[in-house]
Each structure stands twice: as C-alpha cells, then as structure tokens.
Amino acid sequence: MPPRSPLPPSSPRSPSPSSGDAVVAVLRAAGCVFAEDEARLLLAAARTPYELAALVDRRVTGEPLELVLGWAEFAGQRIAVTPGVFVPRRRTEFLVEQALAQAPDASVVVDLCCGSGAVGLALAAALGRVELHAADVDPAAVRCARRNVTAVGGHVHRGDLFEALPGHLLGRVDILAANVPYVPTAEVGLLPAEAREHEPLVALDGGTDGLDVLRRVAAGASRWLTPGGCLLVETSERQARAALDAFTQGGLTARPAVSEELYAVVVIGTRARKGA
Template sequence: MPPVSASSPSSPSPLSRDAVVRALRAAGCVFAEDEARLILAAARTPDELAAMVDRRVTGLPLELVLGWAEFRGLRITVEPGVFVPRRRTEFLVEQALAHAPDAAVVVDLCCGTGAVGAALAAAVGRVELHAADIDPAAVRCARRNVTAFGGQVHEGDLFEALPDSLRGRVGILAANVPYVPTGEVPLLPAEARDHEPHVALDGGPDGLDVLRRVAAEAPRWLAPGGCLVVETSERQAPKALDAFTRSGLSARLAVSEELYAHVVTGLSQASSRAPSTPV
C-alpha cells in the first residue's frame, strides 16, 4: 500500500485515529485499533506519526516501531536486531517465582533484551542479577533494561559468559533458549524471520541443541533449592524433560493454555519441592 504521509488526501488530519487504523488494517495488522492507540500515543509530531505508520505497514514489528515492549508490567527497551520478548514468556517468569520466590541470585541466560531478568528482579526485590547473551547487540540492549535493578550483563556463549563466583549460588536460572528447529526457521512469520537474529531463534536440527547444553551444565551453577526454567514447545516437551532428567535434575512440565506456553522446570534431586503457588 502507498505510504501514509502527513499530507495524504485520504486522511482528514495527520493525527486521525481512523486514518491510522485504516492503514494498519489494510496492512494486515490484526489488532489495528490497539496498535493505532500505541502509535498515536508515542508520536510527538505529525511527521513522526507518518514515519511510524509507514514502518509498521511495511512489516516492522510494532515493538521496534515503538522502541519498547510491555512485559509483566514493565516497559522493556527493544532495539533493532534483538529478539522481542513474547507475552507467553511471562509464564516462564511465573514458574520461576513459584519455585524460588526468595532467590538471592538470578541469572537470565540467552537474555536478549533482559526482559526476563528485569521482571524477576522486579518481583523478587533485592537480588543479585546477572544476564548473558552471545549477541553483542542483545548485550547492549539488555544493559539498558537491567541497570535499574543493579544487574550486570555479560557477553559470551552460555555459562562461559558468567563469573565463576556464581557456581553453586544461582537461585533462579532462567534460560529462554532458541528452540525453533533449523528447518522451520524459514517458516516463521516475517516479523521474526526478517527482523530478529537467527541465533535467537535457531535451536538446531530438533530445536533442542541449546536446551541440552544448558541442562547439562546447570546443576553446577544452581544453589540448593535453586531451579532451572526453560521455555519449549508442546512437541518438544518430552525430549526436554528427558534432557533435564539425564542431567540429574528433577524435571516437571507446566502448561498455560491461555498463553500456549510450555515451561520445563528442573530442581536438584536433593532439593526438589512442590511449587509454593499453584500453577
């Protein structure tokens, strides 16, 4: 469709809500009314509004148009080339808090924007927070989101990025690992496929390569009573549970039908206990 401009004759006003809704709806945005409200609230000038609508109708994810995503009530900064936090991942945070609500040390592995770590720190309160990612762009973005919680962000491949002083001390190890099978990455929606780094999406031939690596190493980093929480898919859940069990963790699966989210939690055999809140 043609770009929306401040001087477009089809728009009675450059700030017309109806004009923005029409443009978004024509571009296939399912929640055009909600998106229009957010874009109108963010735009400071008519020209900025026109540019934001143009970027959205050409396929840029809404979160990149706005520069932020809402996650568990927090406004998380999102930058180009960084994985956008999904609402379903809020369920991972809920599961971590159910198992270790008083964690003293939290690690957000494969952190992307750092949304999971920030949300956990906001919920727990005073906590030693660390986040890590292999992607320099994600590390830069995460620093903008976790600094307010006193968090530190490290660059590197999984546990290699973390300080050795964390071994045996981590109360919550949250790892939102990539879990899309390599062959299915080209089938993802364009918003993910074209605008997010493949390293944050591609989980190897069956989607579980990174999950297996995290599960194998996690017991050396968890504190007594600590937990590892990882998001996966319904199809992959049985193999994910097996990977946790093989690493010596007591594994359990939690499912949110509302969010279509599947989270595997692993506890050390010596410290397994029921979650403190119902799931």
C-alpha cells in the same frame, strides 16, 4: 500492548495519516489485526505529524510494533527493545510466573540467553533486592539488556552460555532462566516475516530438532545452581518429553508446566538439596 499481529511482506506504504481514524484505516488496510490498539500507541509515541507518518510507515512495511515504538510490555514492565534484538513474547510471562512460584525467596537470579533482559528484569521487579546477572552471545542483545537490567542493579555479560558468567556464581544461583532458541532449523523459514526478517537467527534457530541449546544448558546447569535451585526453559509441547530427558540426564529433577491460555510449555529442573 496488543498481541503481535503479523503484516504481509507487501504491505502498502502509509499516505501520511494525521488523525486517529486515518491511522486506524491505514493499519487495517495493511492487515493489522489490532489496528485500533496499535494506532493509539503510535499516536502517543509521535511528537509531530511527520514523526507519526514515519512510525506508521515503518509499521505497515512489516516492522514489528515493538521495534517501531522502541519498547515491549512484558510482565507489567516496559522493556526497551532495539533493532536486531529478539522481542519478548507474552507466553514467556508464564516462565516468569513459574520461576516465582518455584523460588519465591530467590536472591541470585541468572537470565541466560537474555535477549533484551526482559525475563531477568521481570524477576527482579517481583522479587525485590536480588543479585541479577544476564548473559547473551549476541552483542546487540547485550547492549539492549544493559538498558533494561542496570536500572535494577543487574549485571550483563557477553559470551556463549555459561562461559559468560563470572565464576563466583558457581553453586549460588537460585533461579536460572534460559529462554533458549527452540525452533528446528528446517522450520525457521515458516516463522512469521516479523521474526524472520527482524530478529536474530541465533535467537530463533535451535538446531535440527530445536533442542541443541537446551541440551547444553541442561548439561551444565547443576554446577551453577544452589541446592534446591531451579532451571526453567521454555519449549514446545512436542519437544517437552525430549527436554525433560535432557534435564534428567543433567542430574536435575524435572517436570513440565503448561499454560493452555498462553500456549506455553516450561520445563522446570531442580537441583537436589543436600541430604535429599
């Protein structure tokens, strides 16, 4: 799937295109940067000319391509996404890569603030047989995540961060991945319209400095991690130092990982092993 290409909020409506060239032309006129790639996907998804026109119309009026198609490509997996759910970003694949490098033999994985469950599904697909738990406070996200993670034997829970998790996971988690919201409240209005208008605020707004949820996760993670287990959270470059401090205050040994290619920053915290 091509990178997300935001459309202007006043994009023109589709004149019922019926051919590939016509779809490309309509998408390009609407400001879609990856018109050819998106046209190919829309043509493949539509079963009739009427359905194609409806899909194109949804796209040119500003709906994210992933929601129009009903799926997003993430870490080699096709992730079901539904309206009102955060769409997984390509940069978050870096978090998955770092988790696998940190704990290649993980047997218990938790995807906190799971959204669609994309991170948990990607980890389970790479690790093989794992005990996977995903959790989110948003009921729409929980419903969507169930569509994705139950296919690999995963369990989905609804609740506020660790309150959602079953008690038998205490001290057993090898990988705790938390794709928390980290946009400062005052900057939410600066996000692309696709995010502001189609994704839940709870998945975007991280509080005054963007780190409210991250701090809560960092403070509670060590109780859930097994010795040597790791917590991974995505953040921004300018927030990384404060995020590292939060991890350290939570009793974790913390370090940053940076991907310049994906413009991604992940903070990794590890619980000390016994006797270390």
